[in-house]
Amino acid sequence: MVPRPADFEPWLNRLPGFEDARVGSITAVDGGASNVTCRVELLSGTVRRVCLRLQRERGIFEPYDVIREGRVIAALAATDVPVPRLLGMDPSADPLGAPFIVLEWVDAPHMGLAPDADFDAFTRMVARIHAVDWQAAGLAFLGVPASVPEALERDLAAVEARMPGFGCAGEPLLEDALSRLRATVPAEGRLALCQGDINVFNYLFRGGEVVAVVDWEQARISDPRVDVGQLLALSHLKGAPLGPAERMPFAVRYRAAAGADPGDLRWFRAMWLWQLAVIHHGWRRYGNGSTPWYSLEQASELLLMALAELD
Numbered sequence: 001m002v003p004r005p006a007d008f009e010p011w012l013n014r015l016p017g018f019e020d021a022r023v024g025s026i027t028a029v030d031g032g033a034s035n036v037t038c039r040v041e042l043l044s045g046t047v048r049r050v051c052l053r054l055q056r057e058r059g060i061f062e063p064y065d066v067i068r069e070g071r072v073i074a075a076l077a078a079t080d081v082p083v084p085r086l087l088g089m090d091p092s093a094d095p096l097g098a099p100f101i102v103l104e105w106v107d108a109p110h111m112g113l114a115p116d117a118d119f120d121a122f123t124r125m126v127a128r129i130h131a132v133d134w135q136a137a138g139l140a141f142l143g144v145p146a147s148v149p150e151a152l153e154r155d156l157a158a159v160e161a162r163m164p165g166f167g168c169a170g171e172p173l174l175e176d177a178l179s180r181l182r183a184t185v186p187a188e189g190r191l192a193l194c195q196g197d198i199n200v201f202n203y204l205f206r207g208g209e210v211v212a213v214v215d216w217e218q219a220r221i222s223d224p225r226v227d228v229g230q231l232l233a234l235s236h237l238k239g240a241p242l243g244p245a246e247r248m249p250f251a252v253r254y255r256a257a258a259g260a261d262p263g264d265l266r267w268f269r270a271m272w273l274w275q276l277a278v279i280h281h282g283w284r285r286y287g288n289g290s291t292p293w294y295s296l297e298q299a300s301e302l303l304l305m306a307l308a309e310l311d
Helices: 005-012 066-076 119-130 148-166 172-183 225-237 249-258 266-286 296-308
Strands: 023-028 036-042 049-054 086-090 100-104 192-194 203-206 209-213 220-222
Touching: 005 023, 005 036, 049 066, 066 086, 066 100, 119 192, 119 203, 119 209, 119 225, 119 249, 148 172, 148 220, 148 266, 172 266, 172 296, 225 249, 225 266, 225 296, 266 296
Parallel strands: none
Antiparallel strands: 023 036, 036 049, 049 100, 086 100, 192 220, 203 209
16 A cells, blocks of 8 residues: 555645655554554655555454544644644545545654653653643544543444454354343443544554653544553453453553542453454454464453453
8 A cells, every 4th residue: 555656745735834845765663453554754854754554454443534533633632642743634535546545754752662762751751641621622533532431332333344354254152152241331431532442553652751652543432441451451362361451551541640539440451352363363363464463262251250340
């Protein structure tokens, strides 16, 4: 999906400040299953790089909508959550074969590579995202659930809709887990802006602080414990024993950063272990040549343990 410089340059020249820009090269910079991210090297002008993000057709977070992501980033520019500046976007597939957005290039490594990455700074940024006044920021276009249970049912339904395309619809463990999750959806909680994918690779660091948060394709209004549960589930897949959710290091640090107890996290951990088992199937089909770093057997075993906590 990486476009030719000659195809992108005429479009870029229509942006204010880029009228004389010359595109030297366009290179894909990740191998994941998010919207396709490219580094565009410019041969002239004061700006020497921009980020081009093209809409992916298939992947673990489908359906993709890169224009929606661009609107989220534009809205967050007025908040204290650092995001790349949106330079332009095009919903048409004509210029490059898929809709796309263009962002400023943030010259900073992600948390997985940054030598000065700080886990507490990362946690504080997650809490800051959840504290955003999403109504004042104009993010209601994401869809506002009437209640926390409705938001969580939407989250479950979005993952369920991917299962046929991933080839795992009807898989007994996944179907049983979905039924049990639906039967135990938390009745209480709060609605907040959730990034939807607080993977540490989406947090760029410089000087020990987060200077940009990227990958907003899964942003939505839901219970912030949806984000917290992802980090707990990923921690278990990386080897952390499955003990009390509220005692997990990230849960403890998040509680301190948010200044409040987020509430019971067990359902959200189980939900993410279920989603990661579904993602494993999708990753093998649409992982852009990469393979999951965790096994399906590992995710399934942890899922069973997490579901048992809900009984």
